[in-house]
Amino acid sequence: MESRGGGAEASGGPRVLVVGGGIAGLGAAQRLCRHPASPHLRVLEATARAGGRIRSERSFGGVVEVGAHWIHGPSQGNPVFQLAARYGLLGERELSEENQLLETGGHVGLPSVCYSSSGACVSLQLVAEMASLFYGLIDQTREFLHSTKTPVPSVGDFLKREIGQLAAGWTEDEDTRKLKLAILNTFLNVECCVSGTHSMDLVALAPFGEYTVLPGLDCTFAGGYQGLTDHLVASLPKDVMVFNKPVKTVHWAGAFQEAASPGETFPVLVECEDGDRLPAHHVIITVPLGFLKERLDTFFVPPLPPDKAEAVKKMGFGTNNKIFLEFEEPFWEPACQHIQLVWEDSSPLQDAAPVLPDTWYRKLIGFLVLPPCGSVHVLCGFIAGLESEFMETLSDEEVLTSLTHVLRKATAAGPVCGGGHAPHVLLHHARSPALRLAGGRPPRWAVGATGAAAMAQALGGFPVRGVTAAAPSVLTGAYRGWPEPRGPGPEARPGGATARIKLLKCPCVRCGLCSQAPTLPWRGEGGVGRHLGLPRGWQVPSRCASSGTRGFGMRKPVDTS
DSSP states (O other): OOOOSSSOOOTTOOEEEEEOOSHHHHHHHHHHHTSTTOOEEEEEOSSSSSOTTOOEEEETTEEEESSOOOBSSOSTTOHHHHHHHHTTOSOHHHHSHHHHHOOOTTOOOOOSEEEETTSOBOOHHHHHHHHHHHHHHHHHGGGGTTOSSOSSSBHHHHHHHHHHHHHTTOOSOHHHHHHHHHHHHHHHHHHHHHHTOSOGGGBBSTTGGGSOOOOSOOBOOTTOTHHHHHHHHHTSOTTSEEOSOOEEEEEOSSOBOOTTSTTOOBSEEEEETTSOEEEESEEEEOOOHHHHHHTHHHHEESOOOHHHHHHHHHBOOOOEEEEEEEESSOOSOTTOOEEEEEOTTOOTTSOOOOOOTTTGGGGOOEEEEOOOBTTBEEEEEEEESHHHHHHTTSOHHHHHHHHHHHHHHHTTTSSSOGGGGOOSEEEOOTTSTTTEEOOOSSOOBBTTOOOHHHHHHHTTTOOOOOOOSSOGGGHHHHHHOSSOTTOOOOOOOOOOOOOOOOOOOOTTOBOTTTOOOOOSOEESOOHHHHHTTOOTTEEOOSBOTTTOOBOOBSSSOOOOO
């Protein structure tokens, strides 16, 4: 928001407020501070820290990225990569010319190992074949970028149509055809996670190709992504950042005055939650898209013009969550980097089933193997959409129980017995600022939206920017901070604490019906707890994680609640 006349700017330069201290706000502030006519600048950050959804924490003996994870397209055309290189945050391999020139097409790499939901190892050759087919179709969506008319409204409709036609020509046996469709459905779920949407049916086909893919093999920060924003903050004058300053309302298109500047008028007034009223000549809005959508009717006074409000409403906004599982011993091979899960009875040709309590985890796309830190072994899982939101309503114990069951069943064919597949520590708390990651790679355009060019024009003069944690390539547009309509992503919810949960395992204590070892922590006293040699106050759960049956016992169900 800027001055359109009617007020003289202070002799020392214009007064500028940046609302939001994520990478978009920090990038704008750094750019302004370098300007010869540096304005009177303040960055108003609602929380006690800068960086937004870029957040690195020290957990599991090392660095855990609870927000942004990668630099997508780390090459000279990526300003985030340039900043990271300038600040010395990347290693020799990440900075190598070979790494920068590698063309990935913007697609997620192939898994190291792939398991079916029934516990079979899926052929990596077949997975690669289906990946080539799926990503070939994704690349075809770019052909509709400048088309005046598309054959179908959404990306999901296009993929279903093309996959259905291809599947009709498959000559393999029925089981192989079903497995191929199940693998394709896994890649469809991956694309939902990448695009920050529940279903690709919600993503408009025409503007989908607007996302710019840069060369370079995706890379991470050895010392944590937050080092990037820490350096940006350090580059600003010490009085620029104002923390714990949430903004309530932005009053614009007015003529405001303050006692300290008699005779001067300001076109914008920023009203904060604590009652402070800060006049300015210019205001740069960098709040998350989710925040903007939620408060669109009250955040701006007067309301935004209809075309700008419509642009905000039509930008898609979904939910992604990360889940971290720590294991005493890894059940995966030392060279394993990515574990993929395939649900055998799923198909991209089927309509999405409703989210049920016992099926939410089927949207899980798999796990990344984080670099080991000493004796600590951690998997990072990703899940998106309504299933991700449903997971947020569950307790940490329920999440841990479900994922333990999934891993034990899916990896039954692996080299380690079932008991070794149970994580003993879970870092999952969707109610903390760390894990509530809503949003994805682009701001996807909802079906019916007109695309980036029209939206950019509608948003002209209102550079509403943000940061996506699920796919940090969006940080490119966010850091530039100017008209690229790539948009914000994840929304962070305050409050909450990290959950650390011990899982109890004993091969001689089994459910009387399904023979599964108990996996859920349960506080209390009891003979079974003493049998396991557990510390005072702990015992095995009273509900079977597999069958849901009450009671655990050595030979028959015994109620220990």
